[in-house]
Each structure stands twice: as C-alpha cells, then as structure tokens.
Amino acid sequence: MPLSPHVPELGALELLLDVVATGSIGAAGRRHGVTQQAASARLRTLERQVGFAVLERRARGTRLTEAGTAFAAWAARVVEAAADLDTGLTALRHRGSARLRLAASMTVAEHLVPGWLAALRAHGGVEQITLTATNSAAVADLVRAGVVDLGLVEGPDPLADLSQVVVGTDDLVLVVAPDHPWARRRRPVAAALLARTPLVTREVGSGTRTALEQALGTPGPAPVLELSTATAVRESVRAGLGPAVLPRLAVAGDLRDGRLVPVGLTGVDLGRRLRAVWVGPTGRPPAGPARDLVATATARAHPPEPRRKGDAGGVTPRCSSSPHH
Structure with missing residues (x-):
C-alpha cells in the first residue's frame, strides 16, 4: 500500500539524525552543505509533516523530545536500510567491472x-x-x-x-x-x-x-x-x-x-x-x-585470537551492540 503523506523524505531523516549526532542544527547543516537557517526550515517542515514536535531547541543546543526520541530510532532504521539498498545498487552497477x-x-x-x-x-x-x-x-x-x-x-x-x-x-x-x-x-x-x-x-x-x-x-x-x-x-x-x-x-x-x-x-x-x-x-x-x-x-x-581448549567450535556468543561515534 502507498505510504502515508506523514512519512518524511530520506534527506530530512538524515538531517535529523545528524542533529542528534552533533547536538547542533548548525553543525548538522554543515554536514549537508546548507546554512543553519536552511537546516532549521527543513526540520520545521519535517515536524509539520509528522504532526508533532521532534526537537526541543535550547540556547545550549538541540535535543529530541520524548516523541522525537522514538521517531529518531525508527528513522535510523530507515536510513540504514536505505544505505543497504544503495550498497546493493552500487554492487550491481559495477558487477564485472569493479x-x-x-x-x-x-x-x-x-x-x-x-x-x-x-x-x-x-x-x-x-x-x-x-x-x-x-x-x-x-x-x-x-x-x-x-x-x-x-x-x-x-x-x-x-x-x-x-x-x-x-x-x-x-x-x-x-x-x-x-x-x-x-x-x-x-x-x-x-x-x-x-x-x-x-x-x-x-x-x-x-x-x-x-x-x-x-x-x-x-x-x-x-x-x-x-x-x-x-x-x-x-x-x-x-x-x-x-x-x-x-x-x-x-x-x-x-x-x-x-x-x-x-x-x-x-x-x-x-x-x-x-x-x-x-x-x-x-x-x-x-x-x-x-x-x-x-x-x-x-x-x-x-587477527582473531586462537580458540582455547574447551571453546565451543563454530559458536559465537551473542553480545549487545553499541553505536560507534
């Protein structure tokens, strides 16, 4: 089924995630090659589109609202999936002529x-x-x-x-x-x-x-x-x-x-x-x-460390992952 008109475009999601990463609309804008004013305008458009406040703007920086925190987590998954799609498309384009x-x-x-x-x-x-x-x-x-x-x-x-x-x-x-x-x-x-x-x-x-x-x-x-x-x-x-x-x-x-x-x-x-x-x-x-x-x-x-005697061969313990900076 078609997506709701409340779903922002990918570039706006990437901009939002960069605001989260840097804590600053200006810094996120620089990553995208736009001014702070242009980045702010794009984020306000995003908020109007989703129908709620995503960011709380303060003198010392910008942080997510409670709703924005949940939204940013979903946005991160969307951007990651898009990056995987981009990787696959690139591989197909260059297959046989890498x-x-x-x-x-x-x-x-x-x-x-x-x-x-x-x-x-x-x-x-x-x-x-x-x-x-x-x-x-x-x-x-x-x-x-x-x-x-x-x-x-x-x-x-x-x-x-x-x-x-x-x-x-x-x-x-x-x-x-x-x-x-x-x-x-x-x-x-x-x-x-x-x-x-x-x-x-x-x-x-x-x-x-x-x-x-x-x-x-x-x-x-x-x-x-x-x-x-x-x-x-x-x-x-x-x-x-x-x-x-x-x-x-x-x-x-x-x-x-x-x-x-x-x-x-x-x-x-x-x-x-x-x-x-x-x-x-x-x-x-x-x-x-x-x-x-x-x-x-x-x-x-x-290089991987050699297995010690008694290690379970072929079994990798499950561990929690943390985001890298």
Whole structure:
C-alpha cells in the first residue's frame, strides 16, 4: 500500500539524525552543505509533516523530545536500510567491472598496501586497481575532490570532514647512524632536547612530520635536510647527515641488521593510528572493492585470537551492540 503523506523524505531523516549526532542544527547543516537557517526550515517542515514536535531547541543546543526520541530510532532504521539498498545498487552497477582508485601515504603504500591488495585480488571481485602514493595531506585532498574512492593516511588525529576507520597502528622511532654520538647514549633523549635538535625530516604535509610536531608541541628548528620519502630520509641518516624520526615500519630491516640504531625517548608519545578515509556515511566505506580493502586491512591489524581448549567450535556468543561515534 502507498505510504502515508506523514512519512518524511530520506534527506530530512538524515538531517535529523545528524542533529542528534552533533547536538547542533548548525553543525548538522554543515554536514549537508546548507546554512543553519536552511537546516532549521527543513526540520520545521519535517515536524509539520509528522504532526508533532521532534526537537526541543535550547540556547545550549538541540535535543529530541520524548516523541522525537522514538521517531529518531525508527528513522535510523530507515536510513540504514536505505544505505543497504544503495550498497546493493552500487554492487550491481559495477558487477564485472569493479575497480579501486586508492591513495595512500608513503609509509602505508610501501609497507602495507601491497599485502592488502594481494589478499584482495586473491578473493577476486576487483579487476583494476590504481594507487597514488603521496603524503597524508595530499591523500586527504584527493579523497575530498573525488579523485579516489578511498584514502589511507597516518597521523595522531582524525580528519574532521571525512568519514574514517582505524585500520592499523604504527609508532615513530628516533634513529641515528651507528657512528652518531647518540648511538652510544645510555640515557633516553628528552623531548625538549629532541625539539631543539635539527633533524632529517619529511616534507610539510607528511603524516610522519605532522605527528612528530604535534607530539613535541613545536615545529622545531629548520631541518638539516627535507625529503619527500621515508626511504630518502632513512638513507640520509645512514650516510651520517643527522638523526631522524621515522615510522618503525620503514626502518624495521635497518634496525634488525644494525644499519640504524634506535635511540630511546622520554617525555613524548610517538604512537599513531593508520586510518582509511572516504567521503560518505560514517562507518560505511564505499561499496565494493574499497569496503573489501578496509575489511582486509582491519582483519590483518586485528587477527582473531586462537580458540582455547574447551571453546565451543563454530559458536559465537551473542553480545549487545553499541553505536560507534
């Protein structure tokens, strides 16, 4: 039977749910590319259509009324079902001609993406893959512009204007050549000393450099040398040009073989997260190969624990789910 005229259109439901998520009509409007006034007008139209007040507007923000709480829960189910429909339609449109346009930060592109793509190709479903390797800031720009379907970036903080999910972790390590004075240092280097030491660094916009500067709270002095790849930085350190802070992924072999020496640090946390980023609904990467790649990367970062003796084989305990932010 036809739907009642009291059922709002999908875009209005999405706007309402974003108001619930942000607590602000203005913030929700920005997500939808409209002004606060336009968002407010659209929500008032929704309330007239359903026949009751959905939102309670206050000076400190906006919250759901009692009726609005029930309505928002139903709206969330409708939007989720619509997203599933969108996913299915996309899969049908691209069936047999799946492609993946990917951009990744240099570290991720060199050390993680090849393994992820090999696993993805082994399961089929993707015929053409293009990969652009650049720094994290440029990756984010390519995603925003729609040039690529998915980006993979490094850095301590999420990007506020893109949907994202953590697909792995890495830490930065201070390294020097074996004949550098710090190679024989018995005490860790203090953060304050590192902050005033000229380093061999990546270029501005690199996730590695951004993470270091944020951790130290300062850009520090002018670099000894500024280079566009971790490989070039690593080779410069090995040549004796100075210390560097690099991803452990990028120097693992050199540390193992003694070509570089790790130096302890104190007073600074150089752990960071690796994220997949995209334009679209939070928690739902683009359908098709992009979503499959995120699933592959996440599974490799968090492999399932082996079953202990006595575990029930093939049975997964039922647990309650909670919404992610």
